[in-house]
Amino acid sequence: MALLTVKNIGISFGGLRAVDKFSVEIEKNELYGLIGPNGAGKTTVFNMLTGVYKPSDGSIMIDGVDITGKSNIEVNQTGIARTFQNIRLFKEQTVLDNVKIGLHNHYKYSTIDGVFRTPKYKKVEREMDERAMELLKVFDLQDEAEVLSANLPYGKQRKLEIARALATEPKLLLLDEPAAGMNPKETGELMQTIRFLRDEFDMTILLIEHDMKLVSGICERLTVLNFGEVLAAGSTSDVLNNPEVIKAYIGE
């Protein structure tokens, strides 16, 4: 059975049908792309998948659990983590603490333990530090662990957001334009990192991206959205050679 099964979800804002009858099935360990022109509804789909918006119809299942209409907190705890198109880090906290907040629900001690610095606090904090550093190493951020996250360069902020999302131990990772604002070299590194995540962390990844080099380079299957509706779906090469897709998105 597919890891993520989305059936006919849709949502309206006022009179505008932002997304209509969107369906997708993503297998475990797959790298799936969601592309389309600006305003096609890609981020709205992400917001519905993560519980920020409640779809007015349709259903979303992750790993056999129905998460339709659940809050974004519950959705994360069920196994979907995401990054944002406009970066949303905890700016006033260090890089390390950002990742440790991601670990919040997996490494626990009570508030009382925290105030009185019990042995449990020390043990769990040490484990958190170790785990967080492991994650930072994946993104080559280990040297900036004590830097305020707001002071990181742009490309590294994007990486940190992915590290934070991974810290919540998701089954499915949603990346909203991970390469936006990156130069070709950074994009190349990012492609390697995403592949690494899939292979080493056994991760399933759904990403929105405009950079065709990245999309054609790493995505195995694609869905194309246009005006809130699915224009095409299938293997990357088929979709990118589809005349309708070329007309709507890539340009003739």
Add this chain to the structure above:
Amino acid sequence: MKNKKLKNKITTFLIVIAAYAIVEILLLTGNMSSLLQGLLVPLCTYSLCAVGLNLCVGYLGELSLGHAGFMCIGAFTGAFFSVTTADVIQSDTVRFLLALVIGTACAALFGFLIAIPVLRLNGDYLAIVTLAFGEIIKNVINVLYVGKDSQGWHVSINSQAELGLEPGGVTYINGAQGITGTPHSSNFTIGVILVLIALFVVYNLTDSRTGRAIMSIRDNQIAAESVGINVKKYKLLGFTVSTAIAGTAGVLYAHNLSTLTALPKNFGYNMSIMILVFVVLGGIGNFRGSVIAACILTLLPELLRGLSDYRMLIYAVVLIAMMLFNWAPDAIFFREQIVAKFKKGGREV
């Protein structure tokens, strides 16, 4: 960073303890005027309040203008307990400690209950609603009459006569005249200990899993939700701890006076704003700054008393100067340079 936080914490504790030692020496050698002596407990009270509010403003990121109200709850429940149990519990110290626990717990309870609806708002809206709650608390206490006779407890919100007490009955809370006869249990030593305990709690709380969750909400609520942080729970927790500390301050305040009344002067919104001034001038998110600002700004009007007419003028200038010193980019740069110079000098030695 871990070491930096620890260093920061220890420095603050040392400053408070050093200040305590200096004051004690001055007291022993008789070098302190009675005016200053009278200010010692209020200094601790306002420091506590400022530390509590700083947790709410600096770490939870929510502006509360009702902290004087929570202080008021702590003061009245604590004093009420002390007065009513005067016959039952002989030891003044035990009674005061219990009053501290009860006042703190009551302020926390009210903080929790008020936070449930209030924390659905944010920003300016939250500030206005907490302001209103603070005023409501003060006004309710001003019309509250509680007495006791052989029949048991009597409560009224109209007049003392309506209590209908038998001859020999005692009125404990007498409306606008408040509570009289609270024992004088507060002193500077207890005040400083309470400030140290409050600092211990807030420093450790903010540097823990709970504190990180609270700060993540301040920094970006949507992102906090997206990594599975229970936003409601941590907002409530942060706010409740903050109000509890204000409640402790209230108990300390109440046991420093023989007559406790809820006036606009001590528990009105002026006081809430005053506490906020301590927090902002001391540095939002900086507990040590809150304590220092509370002390300076409480002492200043008294120290400048000799200048009569110019007193408030100088006070205003000091407010502006402190603001610049703490927040202006040039001043921050200047301070960092000085600190760097000291460090360099230290290494050469």
